[in-house]
Amino acid sequence: MSAPLDATVCPLDHLPLRGLADAPALVLRHATLTYSDLDRRVGQLAAWLKRKVSGKGERIATWASKGELTCLMPLAAVRAGLVHVPINPLLKRAQVAHILADSGAKLLVANKARLDTLEPDDRAVAVIFDEGEVIFEINDLNPLSPSNCEDQDLAAILYTSGSTGRPKGVMLSNANLWLGAVSVAHYLRLAPDDRVLAVLPFAFDYGQNQLLSAWFTGGTVIPLDYLMPRDVVKAVDRHAVTTIAAVPPLWLQLVELPWPSEVAGKLRRLTNSGGALTPSLVRALRATFPQADLYAMYGLTEAFRSTYLDPALVDEHPTSIGKAIPFAEIIVVNDDGREAAPDEEGELVHAGPLVAQGYWQDAERTAERFKPAPPFSKLGGMAVWSGDRVRRDAQGLLHFVGRRDAMIKTSGNRVSPQEVEEAAVATGLVAEAVALGVPDPQLGQAIHLVARATGEADTAALIAALTRALPNFMVPRHVHWRQAMPVSPNGKLDRVALAAELAQELRV
Incomplete structure (x- = not known):
């Protein structure tokens, strides 16, 4: 049974106390942290951050593979009153330099090999720390207690990959991250005995949610930086993994591999995001993992996830992106600005508390994407106008048509x-x-x-x-x-x- 929430503390910061104290929370390469360990280590890292960066709301960045620091930082930053800027470890020097400068990061934690690629001007932006040095320094610190952060305090800035120009930072509040964890844990039916293989990068919104939704339910996270798709098969076997989230290119590689039936049988659920499933890929996944529930999902970094398809409907509707996830209102607006009729194409608009706070220091692009919800919205408020074209069929299921600009x-x-x-x-x-x-x-x-x-x-x-x-x-x-x-x-x-x-x- 998960621990109850204390109304006097920040719900997001309370995540390390959700699981049983002695239950495994995080399986690292050379150690396993229980939930008691997780709370202590988050507190120690938060105490270290407070010593290095004192101003509330300052940005601190990580640029490293999946290890203890990258897993703990989303919570430690909140506990220290700071804003986490996770940088995808696959990004190169030019993109990283832009993110550091744009975010105004006061501190960067990375490994030595990555730090050595930065130029002197890049290093001048932030104080640089090697991740091994940080681990050593936090070991003897007294943990910082859970904070009293506000729901709308900025918790993270997630930068887009930059494939369409300079990366832009999406501002996520404590409430955005917390409600995203609750929502996903609910519709995936995660349980304390689930073991989640964290394959997606933590700089990706759903990648980070792998940590938060699993910890909300008291489950276990196994972070994996795979070199070859076969590494995923080995990790599922070694760690008795029940849940994997991936994107279509990786799923294609995985179904082309031989999966021993006893290994494939360990998986309870497969979740897809970052691209549409095709009927042939759905058939291949169902053939390879017949016992696993398959969740097709659609999302925007600007509003986290938006929709999911009930696994019971996947075989009959393999290309559908489903219906709204908990806490989301999904509206289809036609070209005349009215709510689209069944099977009429329109723009997907997402309203509700999962909507982000806009783009960091970019009022122009924020105004283009974040606009008031249409008057027929039930939740109202600020909405994300996605630019994606969808249609809603007679059963209420949504189908992706394409990007407006594509x-x-x-x-x-x-x-x-x-x-x-x-x-x-x-x-x-x-x-x-x-x-x-x-x-x-x-x-x-x-x-x-x-x-x-x-x-x-x-x-x-x-x-x-x-x-x-x-x-x-x-x-x-x-x-x-x-x-x-x-x-x-x-x-x-x-x-x-x-x-x-x-x-x-x-x-x-």
């Missing part, structure tokens, strides 16, 4: 890249695909498909299959085969990188 305009028609990509994968000839619009004097934009083949690349067979499945105006004019598809630091297919590659190829 729609391809060809021959006077608006084409969803996702629809072309799903059709390509459905042929069985393609494992992964990205459809892009390339300027064309006759068509406005011509559809180019960048794809990884399931076997031998066969353009003629693919075009023939797509011609049978799609209207002529949706059939790609060109196919570009790749041995491997580029992914962003968050593990998603990198459309911007592919578009840049393709533009370069077509200019040559």
